[in-house]
Amino acid sequence: MLFKSFAGLALALTLIISPVSACASLSTDLQALVAQGTALRTSLATISVSPGNTCALGAFNASLESYLASVQAVYGRLAAPVTLTAADLTALDTLSGLAKGMAADSVRLSLEIFNIETVADLFEYRAALSAMLRLADDIGVMANRILEMADRILVMADNIGAMADRILLTQQLQNTNVALTQASILTTQQNMVAMSDSLSTIAYNLSLGLVVNEADALVGTMGGTTLTSQTMAVDLSRIEAQTSLLLNSTVTLYTWISQNSQVASHYINGDTLTLMGDLSGLQTALAFSLETYANTINQMAPLTQTPVLSDATASMLQLTADIGQMSGRIMEMTNKIIVMADNIGLMADRIVATQNLQQSNIELTQNSVTIAQNVTLTVIKNYLGQ
Amino acid sequence: MTACIRTGLFAALFLLAGMGLQPGTARAALTEDLQNLVVQAQGLDMQLKAINPSAGSVCGPLVQANQATHALVNSITQVSDNLAAPLQIDAASLASLDALSALNLSLANENLRLSVDLGALSPSIQAITMKDGIVAMLQLSDDIGTMADRIGEMADKILVMSDNIGLMADRIILTQQLQNQNILLTQQSMLQAQTNMLGLVSVVETDSYNLSLEKLVLDGQLLAARMAAVVLNPWTMKTQLSTVAADVHTYLDKVKSAQATMVLDSGTSTTYINTTPLLNLGNLSTMLTSLASAMNGYVLALDSLKAITSSTTLSASLKSMLQISADIGLMSNRILEMGDLTLAMADNIGMTADQILAMQQLQSVNVATTQASILAAQKLAIGIIVAKKL
Numbered sequence: 047m048l049f050k051s052f053a054g055l056a057l058a059l060t061l062i063i064s065p066v067s068a069c070a071s072l073s074t075d076l077q078a079l080v081a082q083g084t085a086l087r088t089s090l091a092t093i094s095v096s097p098g099n100t101c102a103l104g105a106f107n108a109s110l111e112s113y114l115a116s117v118q119a120v121y122g123r124l125a126a127p128v129t130l131t132a133a134d135l136t137a138l139d140t141l142s143g144l145a146k147g148m149a150a151d152s153v154r155l156s157l158e159i160f161n162i163e164t165v166a167d168l169f170e171y172r173a174a175l176s177a178m179l180r181l182a183d184d185i186g187v188m189a190n191r192i193l194e195m196a197d198r199i200l201v202m203a204d205n206i207g208a209m210a211d212r213i214l215l216t217q218q219l220q221n222t223n224v225a226l227t228q229a230s231i232l233t234t235q236q237n238m239v240a241m242s243d244s245l246s247t248i249a250y251n252l253s254l255g256l257v258v259n260e261a262d263a264l265v266g267t268m269g270g271t272t273l274t275s276q277t278m279a280v281d282l283s284r285i286e287a288q289t290s291l292l293l294n295s296t297v298t299l300y301t302w303i304s305q306n307s308q309v310a311s312h313y314i315n316g317d318t319l320t321l322m323g324d325l326s327g328l329q330t331a332l333a334f335s336l337e338t339y340a341n342t343i344n345q346m347a348p349l350t351q352t353p354v355l356s357d358a359t360a361s362m363l364q365l366t367a368d369i370g371q372m373s374g375r376i377m378e379m380t381n382k383i384i385v386m387a388d389n390i391g392l393m394a395d396r397i398v399a400t401q402n403l404q405q406s407n408i409e410l411t412q413n414s415v416t417i418a419q420n421v422t423l424t425v426i427k428n429y430l431g432q
Numbered sequence: 433m434t435a436c437i438r439t440g441l442f443a444a445l446f447l448l449a450g451m452g453l454q455p456g457t458a459r460a461a462l463t464e465d466l467q468n469l470v471v472q473a474q475g476l477d478m479q480l481k482a483i484n485p486s487a488g489s490v491c492g493p494l495v496q497a498n499q500a501t502h503a504l505v506n507s508i509t510q511v512s513d514n515l516a517a518p519l520q521i522d523a524a525s526l527a528s529l530d531a532l533s534a535l536n537l538s539l540a541n542e543n544l545r546l547s548v549d550l551g552a553l554s555p556s557i558q559a560i561t562m563k564d565g566i567v568a569m570l571q572l573s574d575d576i577g578t579m580a581d582r583i584g585e586m587a588d589k590i591l592v593m594s595d596n597i598g599l600m601a602d603r604i605i606l607t608q609q610l611q612n613q614n615i616l617l618t619q620q621s622m623l624q625a626q627t628n629m630l631g632l633v634s635v636v637e638t639d640s641y642n643l644s645l646e647k648l649v650l651d652g653q654l655l656a657a658r659m660a661a662v663v664l665n666p667w668t669m670k671t672q673l674s675t676v677a678a679d680v681h682t683y684l685d686k687v688k689s690a691q692a693t694m695v696l697d698s699g700t701s702t703t704y705i706n707t708t709p710l711l712n713l714g715n716l717s718t719m720l721t722s723l724a725s726a727m728n729g730y731v732l733a734l735d736s737l738k739a740i741t742s743s744t745t746l747s748a749s750l751k752s753m754l755q756i757s758a759d760i761g762l763m764s765n766r767i768l769e770m771g772d773l774t775l776a777m778a779d780n781i782g783m784t785a786d787q788i789l790a791m792q793q794l795q796s797v798n799v800a801t802t803q804a805s806i807l808a809a810q811k812l813a814i815g816i817i818v819a820k821k822l
Contacts, residue, residue, distance in 0.1 A: 197761050197810075210818040370585065371588070394630045423601045427598050
């Protein structure tokens with residue numbers, strides 16, 4: 047009997063004390079969130095975007111996500127009944143004000159990113175842009191969670207009547223702040239989206255096709271040219287001129303792609319990759335012809351007049367330099383397109399296949415170019431003694 | 433006359449001396465330029481060797497490494513552009529070219545090591561950090577590959593411009609062979625690094641959410657229709673609103689589940705935005721306004737029925753109303769967050785910019801309308817609680 051009385055007393059005491067504890071606990075949690083949020087807001091206010099300094103945004107995002115986890119934890123601990131105090135409502139007001147302030151900062155940062163658009167590397171600029179979108183997303187989530195927490199507290203509160211006026215003020219303030227926060231976030235997102243230039247590589251296909259045709263014609267010319275001790279200098283000079291034109295076309299295309307890759311991401315078109323692969327195959331054929339020429343010149347060197355041989359070897363060195371340069375630029379073009387590809391995930395297998403093909407071709411090209419150079423150098427050493 | 437001849441002789445002498453010295457000066461300048469490039473490349477090599485990516489330090493070190501690599505490529509290009517015939521090759525220049533080529537290979541190997549390190553980190557870091565890392569690594573590969581090409585082009589250019597090839601032929605051949613080997617090894621390392629990076633790319637096409645989003649739109653429209661069909665009366669209001677609250681809560685769980693899937697995916701993958709999901713997200717927010725509109729109807733009904741409704745029924749009904757408004761608010765937030773998250777993780781913002789902006793604006797307007805309705809419902813509930821002392 048005595049035991050039952052004590053148990054009943056203990057239960058009654060627990061029931062009496064529980065709401066007070068819950069209330070105190072909520073107040074403490076909210077105050078802690080305000081303190082953490084204020085520190086975050088101060089930290090965000092000091093961040094300024096400049097080239098080489100864009101990673102600060104990513105680091106801040108990590109802190110903000112930890113903070114969101116804390117907000118979520120407080121939200122998860124809410125349990126009815128909740129007895130609201132003025133301090134709790136003030137804390138909720140402050141929290142929504144902090145979210146509004148952070149959203150305003152995100153607009154400022156988005157404008158700062160706009161200022162570095164022309165001076166920062168595209169990948170760094172895009173990293174900042176992604177971090178900003180993530181920041182906007184997280185600030186939006188933070189504002190939402192605070193509003194949800196306020197709504198939930200309202201549902202769970204057992205003293206709405208007593209605090210009605212103050213609650214209404216809080217709800218109105220929260221509503222206004224969330225609207226302002228969402229407006230700032232939308233502005234940030236619009237700024238970021240407007241700065242995201244993208245270009246389909248289909249735009250290169252016409253020029254790339256012309257370069258492929260030119261390279262194909264040069265392969266035909268080189269394959270159809272048989273060097274003789276009398277005409278080798280003239281023939282090689284003609285081929286050198288044609289190669290120089292092809293090199294110019296290749297470098298022009300390379301420069302175009304290179305400049306675009308500094309300001310826009312690329313949407314990779316499958317035909318572009320196919321053309322790039324074809325072009326590297328043609329370079330291999332050109333380099334193989336050069337190797338054949340070098341061996342022919344080596345064989346005919348004793349029978350060739352020195353001025354002819356001198357001109358022929360000079361042309362050969364220029365040809366090896368030009369074809370080597372072309373081969374490198376073709377690989378670089380592909381690299382520049384894939385660095386910032388919109389559809390990298392969808393095209394990953396095709397990209398790897400093209401890269402493998404280009405790699406095999408470049409190995410063969412470089413080998414042939416090196417052999418041609420070495421044989422030419424030996425001819426110069428043995429017969430011209432420069 | 434004598435003075436004139438003397439001046440002419442001095443001038444001729446200076447001219448001869450100048451012509452005699454020129455190749456030597458040019459050679460010295462080239463040797464010095466090449467040695468400076470070697471020192472710069474050694475610095476970059478040390479910088480890359482010191483990078484150990486961790487969850488908190490992917491972006492910063494890679495951005496700095498990219499900047500240093502860019503600077504080195506620019507320096508090499510500048511030296512190459514300033515080359516002018518005739519040149520005389522010496523052993524020191526060739527040794528510098530060999531060293532540059534070897535350092536380039538070392539950089540490519542470091543790049544490969546970094547790609548492996550980043551791959552090891554991938555399970556433990558956020559997709560957005562990984563996305564930055566992948567792009568930075570692909571950029572680094574591009575720059576190191578460009579560097580290899582520029583070094584090779586510079587060596588070829590020096591060869592074409594030099595006038596003492598015959599004397600240095602054997603040494604030049606050694607350099608060319610070494611360069612060829614190094615370039616092949618460099619290219620292999622670059623290719624492996626690129627393949628490693630491309631293997632880490634993980635993308636979710638938003639089309640994969642179509643089914644669940646379309647289902648949500650349909651279920652939401654049905655819910656709005658059920659809510660609009662409810663005619664509140666003082667006797668059954670409590671049950672009616674309790675049923676609606678349960679219905680809304682069930683629907684909220686579905687919205688939360690769809691959003692949770694997106695959040696989970698965003699931890700490991702970036703997003704490729706298709707058009708249809710953007711339309712569905714827009715439709716979803718439009719559907720929200722139908723729910724809010726039905727709730728507005730309840731507000732008007734409750735306001736007119738409060739005088740003839742018992743306190744117990746009114747109190748329970750108002751609790752349900754607060755619950756409904758909180759749940760619709762939560763729902764509208766989650767729907768907005770789905771749009772924001774898709775955008776934050778998107779790979780292809782540029783190509784879909786117009787549709788994204790249209791969806792964001794539509795969502796923003798719809799969510800604002802919904803929030804206004806929620807606030808109106810909350811105001812009414814609080815007002816009645818105060819007036820009736822519930």
